[in-house]
Amino acid sequence: MSSLCPALPRLRVGIVLATALLAGLARAEPVFSGYFVDATGPVFSLTSEGGRDARWVSLGESFDGYKVTAFDRAAQKLTLVREGRTVEVRLRAAQVQDSRPARRAYIRTLRGLALAQELAKDGDVPLGDLLKRRQQVLDQQDGTKTNRYALAYLNERIDEIAAARAADLAKEP
Numbered sequence: 001m002s003s004l005c006p007a008l009p010r011l012r013v014g015i016v017l018a019t020a021l022l023a024g025l026a027r028a029e030p031v032f033s034g035y036f037v038d039a040t041g042p043v044f045s046l047t048s049e050g051g052r053d054a055r056w057v058s059l060g061e062s063f064d065g066y067k068v069t070a071f072d073r074a075a076q077k078l079t080l081v082r083e084g085r086t087v088e089v090r091l092r093a094a095q096v097q098d099s100r101p102a103r104r105a106y107i108r109t110l111r112g113l114a115l116a117q118e119l120a121k122d123g124d125v126p127l128g129d130l131l132k133r134r135q136q137v138l139d140q141q142d143g144t145k146t147n148r149y150a151l152a153y154l155n156e157r158i159d160e161i162a163a164a165r166a167a168d169l170a171k172e173p
Helices: 005-025 100-108 112-121 125-139 145-171
Strands: 031-038 041-047 054-058 066-072 077-082 085-090
Touching: 031 085, 041 066, 100 112, 100 145, 112 125, 112 145, 125 145
Parallel strands: none
Antiparallel strands: 031 041, 041 054, 066 077, 077 085
């Protein structure tokens, strides 16, 4: 036992160094939570360990000490390099939600022309046609009685149809 005593301080130092080295290696990689593609290429959403930092980065940029070096779109994997060590992180499982209920709730808050425009965006052809005709009349403003009557008529029809659609939406669950 006494012959081991001089080696204990060195053993302790070795254990402390090994623990520190392993802790550095075991550092959690960023979480890859999403991406989109714009005119310049893909942009990635990365979040650091514990969520204390989150940013959108492009290929070649760095995040939390990791450089983003490659993206495999088919495999949904992002390649990161830190201090010469390469890591691949997969896109976190998607949590896609149906946006239609939220969209319907938003549309229910609208009235008049704003409602008609949103319903036309959602594919309401009769309202879309009336809105196009209304815009044509507005573009040809000449101050004539016919022009004013046409605009008044179109506005009235748009309001009627939008009100009827709003009543239908109110009945939906």
